[in-house]
Amino acid sequence: MSDDLRRLFNRASIDFDTPAPDYRDVLQGGRRRLWTRRLGAVTFLVALLVGGGTLVTGLPWTNESTSGDSTQPAAQTTTQYVPDTRVASFAVRAIADAGLLDPKGTFNDYKGVEEATGGWQVNFDAFVCGSATCEPNSDGDTQLSVQVENGVLSIYDATGPLPDDATQRLLDFKEEPTPEGVDLQFPFLRISDSLDEGVSVIASPVWTGPIPARAALQVDCRLNILNEGGAVVFDRLLDEPLPQTEEQRAGTKYVWGLPESLRDEAAQASVVCQTTPS
Incomplete structure (x- = not known):
């Protein structure tokens, strides 16, 4: 037998002597490769979610169910000091403008100013006057609720024996609280x-x-x-x-x-x- 033929025979013997893989081993190897690919995919997905979550938390989230008004800045309330004497003169002029300071008709006699929630209450005794005398109004006395709104003195409530047109004139009367x-x-x-x-x-x-x-x-x-x-x-x-x-x-x-x-x-x-x- 020649040397070349002997080397070829020996190589074939080695290949044939190696046991053929059992089909179970083939299947098991396939499963291992499949699970390896699945594990790699899961690992990639977890890494993606973790990384993505980090990015998402940095985004400017908006809650669409929240009213747009809640995003507006809160209204700023400022307190402006106004002397009681200034409130009194304002209220008396408002009474006169409404036709309620007539010594021979409807007359409201000023009594004083009291501090109240959000402003002041100005009190008047109400009278019905004739040519010579005045009698207390049987329907009660007059109170004006005064406030400073948007930098202006105004009356936001008026109670007492007041005609409708006089009440409206009182509510419409305004002055800037400049010093007198x-x-x-x-x-x-x-x-x-x-x-x-x-x-x-x-x-x-x-x-x-x-x-x-x-x-x-x-x-x-x-x-x-x-x-x-x-x-x-x-x-x-x-x-x-x-x-x-x-x-x-x-x-x-x-x-x-x-x-x-x-x-x-x-x-x-x-x-x-x-x-x-x-």
């Missing part, structure tokens, strides 16, 4: 002509200064009567006492008689006051 000087103002002022009293001026003032009014203050007021053209046809100095208690801050009723010669000429009245240190 020490002054005697006349929010109600009109000319009256009656057979009993003749021609006169009816007035009701409000004092914007301190209570009690200091003796060191000198208040000089002048009453002017104007004709239809706006010219002054009559004037006189007024000498009225200043208030010494809070209830006297407003609500005083004045009647100043005028010469009979002004009956056909008097069209308008005004009062100009000047406050100076005495």
Whole structure:
């Protein structure tokens, strides 16, 4: 036998002597490869989820069930200091503007200011007045609830014996809470002509200064009567006492008689006051 033939025979003997793999081993090996691939896939999926979760937690999540209003900044409430004297003069002017400060009609006598939730309550005694006398209103007294809203003094509630149109005028009345000087103002002022009293001026003032009014203050007021053209046809100095208690801050009723010669000429009245240190 040649050497080449012998080497070929020996190689074939080795191959044939090696036992053929059993089919169970083949199946088991296939299962091992299959489980290896599955395990690799699961490992990749877990790694993907873990990595993805880390990314997701960094995203800006939004809750669609939450109302859009909740994302708005909370309203800022500011408290503005306003002296009680300023609240009082505002309320008295509102009463006058609503036609409720008429000494010969519906009259509300100022009593004082109280602090209340969200603002102040201003109290008035309500009267029904005639040409000579006033009687308490049997339907009760008047209270105004005052607040500062958006930087403006306003009335958000009015109770008492008030006509509907007067109530609406009160609720519509507004002023900026700018400081006021020490002054005697006349929010109600009109000319009256009656057979009993003749021609006169009816007035009701409000004092914007301190209570009690200091003796060191000198208040000089002048009453002017104007004709239809706006010219002054009559004037006189007024000498009225200043208030010494809070209830006297407003609500005083004045009647100043005028010469009979002004009956056909008097069209308008005004009062100009000047406050100076005495």
